[in-house]
Amino acid sequence: MTSTRGKRGLLDTRELERILDTCTLDLTPVDEVWPNLFIGNVAIAQNRTALKKLGVTHVLNAAHTKQGSIGDQDFYGEAFVYHGIAADDSSKFDLSVYFRTAADFIHKALKKKDGKVFVHCIMGVSRSSTLVLAYLMLKRRMRLRAGVETLVQRRAVYPNRNFLSQLLELDAQLQRKRRLCPIL
Template sequence: MSALRSKRKEYLSVKDLQKLLDSCKLHLNQIDEVWPNIYIGNVAVAQNKAALLKLGITHVLNAAHSKRGSIGNQSFYGSDFVYCGIPADDSTHFDLDVYFQPAADFIHKALKSPDGKVLVHCIMGMSRSSTLVLAYLMIYHHLPLKQALQKLIQKRAIYPNRNFLALLLDLDLQLTKKKKTCRIL
């Protein structure tokens, strides 16, 4: 019985993740560097090209592309930035997981480019953008979800919605299974 109980503890729930997020005591800023050369910010800072240039941002990943108040496309940013837009809704029904790999690939490629710095933003810089950065950390840095969350909340006040947390838990499970399969082979 105790072996079964300890096995169950390995699996996190959305509620566990929310408790972890609630432990963050940081105030929400317009922009924060959450990982070397990865910034999460809100739409106001994303539309301030002078501020982005000053920070040395080279790539912009907009997780609220074409949403109300979120101006952004390559022509808006011109040749100063490489732009990628993801038309995500911050809702309990949006399947953001279909964008986990493309967003992670964009971030990875941005960081590989000379002096690459990437801003990942949505409207507030709390849910959609942080979810995509968490997915990147899990996919490219092989961090378990809990560890990735702990790293981010040390740098920024984030709060992915329940749906996104559940999708990240699924990704965590898939990546864990993949790791185990690779070890066996």
């Protein structure tokens, strides 16, 4: 089991699931989880009018090429910048290989004037929230526990146990690097 030592004791997948279980929100089609950063489902992703109403400029699809998930730059045209990741919501898929690419895409978009990012998978619960957590950790220097606590206050999210383990490993790596070089 992957774990990392946090300020309040041992952080592992069970502890993260306990935090996720504290969420009392109903699952909605889309929620703003960080300033100008939205997580939502595939129905919103396929509704360009709804995305325009939200002011979205960039779309990150964590279910690229999956059945029911239309998405490529041709579909979005010039109105949105698109990035797709063909991820499976499974106990075997290594989503961590996409953490930096996704975080870079989100970060670059949010730095643009009026940049707003919509991150989705099919339901907007597991893959998309995992990539948003990776962004918060990599670009906003947030610890995993704080990221999860932040998201559950804004959206009903629940990364699968495999993704939680990958996020725990990222959290541990980042903490080791920051101890060695505090300005990172």
